Amino acid sequence: MKNAEIARIFQEMAEMLAFLGENPFRVRAYAQAARTLADLEAPIEAVAAQGTEALEALPAIGPDLAAKIQEYLHTGAIQAHARLAQQVPQGILEVLRVPGVGPKTAKLLWDRLGVNSLETLQAALASGRVRGLPGFGEKKRRHLLENLALAETAAQRRPLGAVLGQARALLEQVRAQPGVVQAEVCGSLRRYRETVGDLDFLIATEKPAEVLAALVRLPGIADVEAVGENRATVFLQGGLQVDFKTVPPAAWGSGLQYLTGSKAHSIKLRTLAQKQGLKLNEYGVWRGKARLAGEDEEGVYRALGLPWIPPPLREDSGEIEAAQGGRLPRLVTLQEIRGDLQVHSRWSDGKASLLELAQAAAKLGYEYLAVTDHSQSLKVAHGVPLDKVQARLKEIRQVNEQTGGKPYLLAGAEVEVLADGSLDYPEKVLRGLEVVLVAVHSHFHLSRAQQTKRILRALEHPAVHILAHPTARMLGVRKELEADWEKIFRRAQALGKALEIDGYYDRMDLPDTLARQAGGMGLLFSLSTDAHQLDHLRFMELAVGTAQRAWLGPQQILNTRSLAALLDWLRAVRG
C-alpha cells in the first residue's frame, strides 16, 4: 500500500512550492491531495487499477495529480518532486517545522543568510545575524530561538490514549476557573482520531481576557507561546501544545463546531453556507448581520439544512453528503457495550487476577468478560503452557461460581498464528475454550502473498472466532503488516467470523479506515481493550471511538449483544 508514501511526497511538494512563493491555492491543492491519500481506505494501487477516472473521482485529485500518482506507481518516483527537491535544500523542510517559521520567513533566511537546516538557523539566530532583516526585531529573534527546541516535538503526533487522561485532568482544572461557564476538549481528540497533534479547549465565558490570563498560569504549563483576547497557545512540560479558545456563551455551539473540525469538514460546511447566502464562523451562522444559530451545535447544522453530524464522522469523507441525503449512520455508543472481548490475566502477562478482572468488569456494568491469555509459544508474554491450560480453566469456573457469573468470565485465549498459519494449541485445547482469538505477534516481514495466506489459514481453523488486532501495527513503532486485507475481509465474512477493533492505546487495530472498509462489506466486529492491567479497561472508549469513525452501528458489534446471544454466536461459528 503506497498511500502514505504518495501522501508524504505531495505534502513535501506543497511545502516546497510554498517556500518558492507559488500560488497559495496550488499549494493548498497539493496539501489537500496529501490528506486524501493519507485518509484513503483502499490501497491507491487498487484505485489506480480501475483507471484514471477512478483516481480523479477522489476528492482533491484532478487530471494532473492523478497522472502524478500513476507516474509514482509505475516508476517509483515523481519527477516534479525531484525537480522541486533540487531547488529547495533538504533541510528547509525541518526549518519549516519550527513554530513561527513559515514559508516566507524560511525563504528570507535562506536567501539572505543561507539558512538550510536547524543548525544553521540556530547559528543565525544566536549570532544575531538575523538583525536588520525585514520584519526581524529582537523579540522575534529570541522567540524563534526558544522555539527551535520545539521543532521535533511540536510537529509530532501522539497516540490519543497517551494524552486522553492528561486532557481530561486539564479540562477539570479549566472548568474550575472562575468565569468559565462551559468548557470542552475539541479538535482531533473529540473526533477520536488515533493520534493528536495538540489539545484544543473551547471555553464559554463572558470574561475571556481574565480567564485566559489565569489559564496560562496553570501548573504543568512550561511555555506560553501566545495569549490574546480570545485565544492562547501554550506548551505543556513534555512539549504537548495546548490551545485555549474562548467564545461568548451564546456562541457555544458554533465554537464547538469551529474547534472540532476537521479543517476539511469545516471548509466544506462554510462553502455550503456561502452557497445559501450565509456565513459560518466560530460565532454563529449569519445572514448579513442577523445571527441564525450558534447557541448549540445542533442549531448550527440545522441552519445549514443538515442534521447534527457526530464528531467522529467529521473528516469530509462523505458525511456531509450522507447528512444531506438523510443517510447518516446510527453509531454504536460506549453505553451499549456489554463486555470486553480481549483481556489478559496473571495466567499470562497480565497484572491482575481473574477475580480482580471480574470485579473491575462488574463495576463497569459488564455482563461478560473474555479472558484471553496468550498461548504457549509467546514466551515473552508468558503464554500459558499446555500443562497449565486445565488449571486455568478450573480457576475461571471457580471465579464464575464465586461471582454468580456476574459478570460471566468467558474462557478464551489469544492464540499465536505461527509462521505457516497453523495455531499454537492443538484443536482439542481450542475446542475446550469458549472463545478463540487468533493473532500475529511474529514474522512481520513475510511477503504480502505469504502473510495473506498465513492469516487466511488461521482464520479458517474451525475453532477460531475472531481475528485479533489484524494488522499488528503499533503506533509510532511498527507499520501495518503487508497483506491483502480485502481478501481477508471477504473470507472472514464468508466464514461468519469477526474482526477485532483493539482499543489498546498504541494499537488501535483495526485502524479506522480499514474498519470502515470492512464495515462496508458487512463484517462483524469485536471491540476490546487488550487490557493487561485493570485501568486498561478504560480503553474501550477508544475502541468505540474507532468504531464510530468507521461508521459502525450497534448491530455490527458483537459485544453489544446479550450474553445468551453472544454464546449462541460463538457456538454457531463452530457449526
Added chain:
DNA sequence: GCCGTTTTCGGCCCGACTGTTTTCAGTCG
C-alpha cells in the same frame, strides 16, 4: 491544481495573534 444549483474560468473559509508596522504581513488553527 481543483472544481461547478454562482462559474469550464475565476474563484478558492474565516478569524486571531504577534511583531513589526503606522496599516500590515506572516503564521497558525
